[in-house]
Amino acid sequence: MSSEATIHSSQKLSKSGLRLAGIVVTVILVAVVVIGLITRATQASSLKTWTQEQAVPTVSVVVPEPGKTGSVLDLPGQLQAYTRAPIYAQVSGYLKEWKTDIGAPVKAGQLLGEIFTPELDQQLQQARADLASTKANADLAGVTAKRWQAMLGSDSVAQQDVDQRTADYTAKLAQMKAAQANVDRLEAAKAFARIVAPFDGVVTARDTDVGALINAGGGTGPELFVVSDIHKLRVYVQVPQRYGPSIRPGSNAVLMVPEYPGREFHAQVAATSNAVNTTSGTTLVQLQVDNADSQLMPGAFAHVRFNLPVDTTALRVPASSLIFDNAGLRVATVGEGDKVAFKKVNILFDYGKTVEIGSGLSAGDRVIDSPPDGIKDGDAVKIATDDATAKPHEKA
Missing domain, CATH: 1.20.5 (Single alpha-helices involved in coiled-coils or other helix-helix interfaces)
Structure with missing residues (x-):
């Protein structure tokens, strides 16, 4: 159990x-x-x-700032002689000789060449003979008029006869003066057979030679010589309309030419046209540059650099913040509620790493640097920094 x-x-x-x-x-x-x-x-x-x-994409933002230095305007320019005189023939003939060639320095009044003028010489001889004839006739008419004037006191001649002799003397005297004027004209023309330099300078062109047929061109014929004063040079630059008010007489500029790489020449604005060319939209500016050592040559091309004053209304942002698409040139900003807001802008000047914006931005805007692909207006974003306002961007 x-x-x-x-x-x-x-x-x-x-x-x-x-x-x-x-x-x-x-x-x-x-x-x-x-x-x-x-x-x-x-x-x-x-x-x-x-x-x-x-x-929600994370973005970094920058605050646009006015530039600390003005922009640099680099434009092409043309050098010209301070004074340039193309010399034409004022009498016809054949070139007898030339005394100076291109590159030769000359003084005012120095002989450049001489024209042989056989036809003018014959005209001058004839004019002098005509002058001698009219002078003899005038002398004879004067003696005759005096005699008749003396006989008028004895009542042996009529007053009308005396008046006729006096009028004949006046006419002959006028003919003599006309003949003298003709001689003076031809002598003045003969003086132009000597081609002389109008001022101190350099012969920059010689377009004639011994024995060449010379026709009095009056500015329409070929140039015989060109004399240029190059101790100073004029520089002509076409400045865009926007920058015209910033470049006034007395402003300084830097000049660079291809034949002297890295060397700078200092020029000064002498005058502006105070008008805008309707075709190009530019203003013509004239500068002066010293050329005492004759290193610069008239007719040469030059780069002219202007340092413009600071534009307090323009703001700078990084070039990486720009967006260019079918909507145009824009930047993305962070608006209220950390939402994306696109703004259209226009560029005043491109500095490479940064650009200067002329309109479309305000100083307090938060601009997205390197905005992500596919970002749209109104999208929510998260700012990468704890501070709601990013530090100003580094200048270029």
Whole structure:
């Protein structure tokens, strides 16, 4: 009896242990499932939050600032002699000789060449003979008029006869003066057979030679010589209309020419045309540059650099902030609520790393530097810095 009771009691204990173990296992399984579900829900929520955060682009912003120095205006210019005189023939003939060639320095009145004028010489001889004839006739008429005037007192001649002799003398005297004027004219023309320099300078052209037929051109024929004063040079530059008011007489400029790389010549604005060319939209500016050593040559091309005054209304931003698409030239700014706001701008000057904006921006705007691709107006963005206002950008 005792062994059967013991066996029965052991069977009861085994069933109770199994039931307890089953309960424990079930609780553990339920706990594992609950923990797994909670972990997955937490991860999904974190992933959603991370995805939403990644969907908002992070941008860096800069604040546009006025430039500390004015822009530099580099324009092409043309050098010209301070004074240039093309010399034409005023009498016809043949070139007898020339005394100076190109590049020769000359003084005012120095002989450049001489024209042989046989036809003019004959005309002058005839004019002098005519003068001698009219002078003799005038002298005779004068003596006759005096005699008749003396006889009028003795009542031996009529007053009308005396008046006729006096009038004849006046006419002959006028003829003599006309003949004298003709001689003077031809002598003045003969003086132009000597071609002389009008001022101190350099012979920059000689377009004739010994024996060449010379026709009095009056400015329409070919130039015989060109004399230029190059101790100073004039520089002519076409300045865009916008910069015209900034370049006034007395302003300084730097001149550079290809034949002297790296060397600068200092010029000064002498005058402006005070008018805008309707074709090119530019204003003609004249500068002067000293050329005492004759290193610069008239007719040469030059680069002229103007240092313009600071434009306080213009703002500078990095060139990387510009967006150029089918909507035109724009910049992206961060507006209220950290939303993107595009603004159209125009460039005044390009400095390479930075650009000068003429209109479209305000000093307090927050400009996005290197805006992400695909950014649109009204998109939300996150500023990369903790400070809502970025530091001013570095100047170029």
